[in-house]
Amino acid sequence: MRFTALFAVASIAISSVAASPLSVNLDLGSLLGIDLTSSNNFGAPHAPWVPGSKPGWYFGNHPEQHRELTCLFGLICKILKLFPFALQCPVPPPPTPPPSDGYHQTFSNLTGATQAGDYLTFGLVDTVADCKAMCNSVAGCNFVNSYHDVNGKDGSTQLTCxxxxxxxxxxxxxxLGGQTQPDGSIDFITNSDGFCKDS
Structure with a gap:
């Protein structure tokens, strides 16, 4: 990833900016050893369909897998900001919320399970999504509580729904559990999550 070149650029750019921010006139190509301007197609002068072409940069979560490329993250992004005519690091879009499944969470990761007079039924499921699917299939169900009943339910590691x-x-x-089991162990609750139907 050209760490030595980047360190040199950072040192020169920072000292130049500190000395006179209005007179920075550095040649990015000679400092980095690569031309990241539009005149060089931002480091990839040959289009991808040209035989022997190579990518000019990498943007993603695994820069360690692309050490031969200019990886657009961290310090390099700060350095490139000093050269507005050069390739710039993209600003990642804000994460998009997952589409609604018709429920909203009312609590999470508690060590107690819901107990109330409007109880309908319970069973074991593999996932929270399975628990919600069960609620959707039971008339009058509006709330699910999924949790691990450790030492309970005959030692099942599945979620209680x-x-x-x-x-x-x-x-x-x-x-909170606390019931003595047939084998003498005491059950307790972990990972208790509550979800209410939106409608």
């Missing part, structure tokens, strides 16, 4: 007709908050998650 409890269904209720009304929505609940963390204040109703007061079932």
């Amino acid at each position: 409890s269904l209720f007709s009304a929505c609940h908050t963390s204040s109703d998650a007061d079932n």
Whole structure:
């Protein structure tokens, strides 16, 4: 990733800016050893369909896999800002929220499960999505509580999925386990999440 060249550029650019920010007139190509301007197609002078062409840069989460390229992250992005005529690092878009599945979370990762008079049923599921699917198939279900009942349910490692007709908050998650099991162990609750239907 041309660390030595980048360090040299950083040192020169920072000292030049510190000395006189208005008189910075550096040649990025001679400093980096690569031309990242539009006149050189930003480091990739030959189009991808030209035999022997090579990419001019890399932008992504694995720069360690592309050491031969100018990787657009970290210090290089700060250096490139000093050269507005050169290739610039993209600003990642803000993360998009996942599409709604018809539920909103009312609590997460508690050590207590919901217990309330509007209880409908419960079972074991592999995923939270499976628990929500169960609620969708039970008439009157509006709330799911998924959790791990450690040492309970015959030692199952699956999620316990409890269904209720009304929505609940963390204040109703007061079932902390504590029941003695047939083998003498005591159960306890982990990873308790609550989800209420949107409608």
